[in-house]
Amino acid sequence: MTDNTDTTMAPRLIGKPQSKLSRLFESRKLGWVAFGIAILTPFIIATPYSLNVMTNAAIFVMLASGLNIVVGYCGLLDLGYMAFMAVGAYTAGILAKSFELPLIFTIPAVVVMTVLAGLIIGAPTLRLRSDYLAIVTLGFGEIIRITANNLDITGGTSGIFGIPGLEIFGVDLQQPVPFYYISVVVVSLFVLAAARLGKSRIGRAWRFVREDEDAAEAMGIHTYQAKLMAYIFGAVWGGMAGVLFAAHLSAVSPQTFVFLNSALLLMAVVLGGMGNIRGVVLGAIAISVLPELLRDFADYRYLAFGIVLVVVMVFRPQGFWPIRASEPERGITDQKSRRATRKGNVHDWHPRGS
Amino acid sequence: MSQLIWNGLFVGSFYALIAIGYTMVYGIIKLLNFAHGDIYMLGAFIGFVALGSFGSIPGSMSLIVLLIVMLLSMVLTGFAGVLIERVAYRPLRSAPRLAVLITAVGVSFSLEYGVSAIFGPNPRVFPVRLSNDGANLLGAHVSYSQLMLMLIAILLMIGLNAFVQGTSTGRAMRSIALDTKASLLMGINVDSVITRTFFIGSALAGAAGVMAGAYYGNINFLMGFIIGLKAFTAAVIGGIGNIRGAMLGGLLLGLLEAFGSEWFGGQWRDVFSFSVLILILTLRPTGILGGRVTERV
């Protein structure tokens, strides 16, 4: 328990003195810089295609920031996160279409539904740890997707289409450019909120649960409650991203929520650097834009994607932007103690001393 | 009823063979090897190429040829597993555990679309097809080839069990699973044991691939994806990291699917089996045979 250093729990007290560069990376202004880049990019390339790719990336960033609450902050491995997005997208789509509501007015219902989904998925998993948790979340993801595929109310396999777009005071915001800006603003707010959440009281509780669940409990943290809150917040983020997604495509169909997409989302979080919202944003952009960049490879697109993933991770195993700026090198001998102290329960389910 | 049970057990034995590889790798380096199902696919394609190179095979010889090809495929997929471990997993040994998940998915993509680039995306028909002759057993149609494949699967599992329980390498594996650091201090060559684990796990998947190709007759570059997911599920039901648990989990999953499909229709089958899975894990949070998670002190 000696090197339990986390930027939030013990800021800048333990570890190497920070270099100029890492101070730059910790700067609060960085968020504004990223926001500025997002705002200015359409002035450089504004084809419908690039706007579409960027809007998709923005939605993916929002999903990743939500998953980061569950996986990165609280350490609950979730392989079925797309289920939350499905709940949000379908709720919004069904309500908007059958009552001819503007999508904005479906948001309260979406929040209610996703909170419910978070509770339902969260409750049976509270006792589970690590990869048992992973398979249960995977199971829930598949259950929700298959159910949506089989029910009539969700439109079966074709899903729901012709969803009315975003409209505020009679202004159609469905054009690529306004929609992109709306997405950027909405996503930025949610990312900011996620970052704030990570530093709040409940955020500290999550990190404690992640580092050591039993110690957290001993210190008076209600771990079940903390975990449930993580699921609920994650669900709301996913659901809202679902609303954005439904508005963007004006259609929702079950294929979007296949396991592979949940896996890609998890990859975005890990690739960026679990728990660090800046890294997660970067990872999400990389994972969503890379297959588009590789589109010209045609038949070899996913082969190239796979190779790139392996190579990137071999060079940067800790992710683009891990939670601490400086990550000391460690060998395998240190793996066990490191896992126990830094990564917490999620990574160490294995019976020891038995 | 007996037909359903038999069908479930037969499919389940395939799940079990692949789940074992999953569980062995997991037990030792705590990695969810998402590329494992693709090793099964690779095994089937190696079998396809090898059988094709034999030219026409007379019916009486096909069984022997098939066994030879299966052994060949096991050796080659074994080495493929070792290579993958060396290239994609070992450099990340000291990285956060989930990081390796990314390379695993990367390897999975590379294998799938690499095979697709070589053989094309079209499904291939296996050159040898086992016959469907069989007998009635307690009201179920059981074909001889099914019996034979199950026998091979059982023999492989028994052999593996003996290996893990009886040999020094097997002991080393179990020791690493318990505590990597202590094993290293006790003089175990961790790297070499991990290599052997990957070899064995991949060889079993390769064997399953050839068996599936010969029995079902159809192989394609994505055939490993779904079965990989199922094997993961099976491994977790049984208690991940536990080899006997993986066998049990595989058979159980096969049975669940057979009955789920019968009772609720094919479209609800996976919902049924996942619901039972969630129920099992709610009651037994570490799977059926999984060890208790010791609370940290």
Place this chain on the structure above:
Amino acid sequence: MNKIGYKVVLATIATAAVLATSGCSGVLSGGGSDPTNDTGPIMLADIVPISGSLAPSGLTMKNGAQMAVDEINAKGGVLNRKLKLDVLDGACDPQQAVSAANKAISNGDVMSVGNYCSGAALPTLPIFNKAHIPMILAAADSQVLPDAKSPNAFLINGTGVQQAESAVKFMKKEGVKSVALVDDNTQFSKDITTGTAKDLEKDGSVKVLLNTSITAGESDYSSIVHSIVSANPDMLYFTAYYQEGGLIINQLRAAGFTGKIMVGDGSVDPALIKIAGVANAEGVFATSPPTPDTLPNAKNWVANYTKKFNIAPGPFSTQAYDAVRLAAQVITNAKTTDGPAVIKALKTIKGFQLFTGTLEFTPEQTLKSGGYVILVVKDGEFTLKDSLK
């Protein structure tokens, strides 16, 4: 040090592999050719699945379209310009298809001639419509597409409803009293089974004993086979793809099922017979548009195709070929590549010959007659059984 050296080697190999697989340039820039530029090639968007489990069908469609493009270019092209096929991976995934559609527009494509999966095609309709790009949907045939009422979309494959009608007609003709309907829970497949079930219910003379779905991509279908054998219908009607179809036929016959088997057009592929085994596939019926093999006037076409691509033409290769030819024809008729004019030309086209007969659109811009016929497997090949005329 050793570790670093290894990484360098790995990176070199990876870079080499990545570079070797492409001769590409210009990513994301999306400049493409200018649509108003009327000397460059006329670009046709061909969104088909290149990755994922439906990649084989994407390949045959791409080949069919490419063949038409090459033939037309050999004859001098259209409006004195060459045609160029812009193949984009839709992966049968709505989100990817939308990206591909946007990319097509950025690339300056003036028409869309591809589309295999209805679910993926659906969200691209409004995108192409907004850009005033006419779409000829070569294979996607779900009823949801005409239901979306997109003025720019024309379907040249019969719809699932039409296919279901043909199936019902043939079931009654064969004196079938009970059927089992099996789909794979994808849009087009489910369209046919629900359509058939609806028609049969209205008709009343054939009983539906079982209506269920499989999961595509597996190998073992023994549980569904068990359900079919237990229900023991006179006929099984399977509406999904040939890989699963072949496996199910094989496993059904092994389990002792002696009833009739009929498959939908997604299963009409020589591979079905190979996977099922020639003996098992013998006598299997299929509802399908006439395939090149069964068309008397397509012998040459099949030979050319086989020579060009070293592979026999699969299902939907003719539709893809027809889509490109139709696109060339309407651009010629309109004398421009301007979207609204081409759409007008599509609406008024008369007497154009498709593989399946003379083209005639209904008001909802689908084929007036699906042109479905019944095929039967005879001596390991699909042959014409009944033209249902």
